[in-house]
Amino acid sequence: MPVTGETDDGNNNHSISHILSYKTPLFNLKLYLVISIFLAFFLLLFSFTIFLCCRLNRNARKRKVKHSSGLIPLVSKEIVEIKALDQHADCFRDEGKIGILVPKKSNEGVVDDASGASDVSGDAQNIGWGRWYSMRELEMATRGFAEENVIGEGGYGIVFKGILQDGSVVAVKNLLNNKGQAEKEFTVEVEAIGKVRHKNLVGLVGYCAEGARRMLVYEYVDNGNLEQWLHGDVGPVSPLTWDIRMKIAIGTAKGLAYLHEGLEPKVVHRDVKSSNILLDKKWNPKVSDFGLAKLLGSEASYVTTRVMGTFGYVSPEYASTGMLNEGSDVYSFGVLLMEIITGRSPIDYSRPPGEVRVFLLQ
Known part of the structure; x- marks a missing residue:
């Protein structure tokens, strides 16, 4: 075998x-x-x-990383906002204790005194700025306010991308009606920029006021905001060259200067920060979100019992005394300028409590 x-x-x-x-x-x-x-x-x-x-x-x-591709980087972090902080609360005394700060826009609205009076008085039904849009028109433009059309969201409400019947692309801000907040922010924004036309300020196209619903229709700025390009995932090489950063800084300064010097009454923005600087495909900046804006007359400054803004950008003087003037925006712009130059966020919660604020301008 x-x-x-x-x-x-x-x-x-x-x-x-x-x-x-x-x-x-x-x-x-x-x-x-x-x-x-x-x-x-x-x-x-x-x-x-x-x-x-x-x-x-x-x-x-x-x-x-090429902005022309239409890909806008996302930012996962959220900077704490100061909405309705008591006049004499010193949020800069111990920066590690942020319990007194409200992380979203206050439900109490933009107010100047204990009585809850609105920053800007006015009848929302008789604005006279821009075109009045019906709810039906805006529903059609945003495909029924579809989730896939959402381009921004926050304590103020939700922003949708919309296409009007004439083919123009717009951004529709649906304001949340929290204890009258929608009415107050609606009035403030329309009063502040309703008739303003400047290349470095976002343009208000129109508005909608039906029942309790309040919506604002803006020009659509198609390249996200500065915060996304500074702190989002843009790949190994940032598209923000020094020339582009300089262009953004100068354009933002021109927009703020127009608000302070070119208008009567002048407008103090009160919430100048990187997420409120919109960018177009050519990196032209447009200052946006005037929901906290304050109109000031010929007086040099204004005393308010409510401190509004975003932690890290609000000036210590305004936070501690409530004295509001255009210098408050100038301080915020200084912080923004440092952020543009260094690429660092003004708030870093990974640091020790006393070093949370990266930039503190004196």
Whole structure:
């Protein structure tokens, strides 16, 4: 039996060798050569596929930092906002204790005294600025305020991208009606920028006031905001060159200067920060979100019992005394300028309590 087994194995090996030695119709090559060629071809194809996938992924990452591709980086962090802080509360005395700060816009609205009076008086039904849009028109423009059309969200409400019947693209801000907050912010924004036209200020196209619903319709700025490009995931190389950063800083300064010097009454924004600087495809900045704005007359300053703004950007003088003037915006712009130059957020909660504020301008 063992001898027979060895003979069978020898015959099998001889048969396999004989088969592999057969000549094939493919250029009269032997079978083992054809098999070797096909194996080499598939190995080469597999290697090329792997290389191509790696190359496509690398190119996709490179394209992500180009603003012309339409990809806007996301920012996961949220800076704490000061909404309705008592006049004499010193939020700068112990920066580690932020319990007195409200992380969202206050439900109490923009008020100046204990009675809850609105910053700007006015009848929302008789504004006279921009075009009045019906709720139906804005529903059609935003496809029923569809979730996929949301381009911004915060304590003030939700912003939707919309396309009007004439084909123009707009941003529709649906204000949340929290204890009259929508009415107050609606009036403030329309009074502040309703008739203002400046290339570095976001334009108000129109508004909607039906029942308790209050909506504002703005020009659509299609490249996100400065915070996203400074602190979002833009890839290994930031598209914000020094020339672009200078362009953004100068444009923002021009917009604020127009609010302070070119209008009567002048407008103090009160919430100058990177997330409120919108950018177009050519990196032109537009100051936005005038929900906290204050209109000031000829007097040099104004005393308010409510301190409004965003932690890290609010000046210590305004926070401690309630004395409001255009200098408050200038301080916030100084913080913004440092943020543009360094690329660092003005608030860093990973630091020790006394060093949470990265920039403190004296």
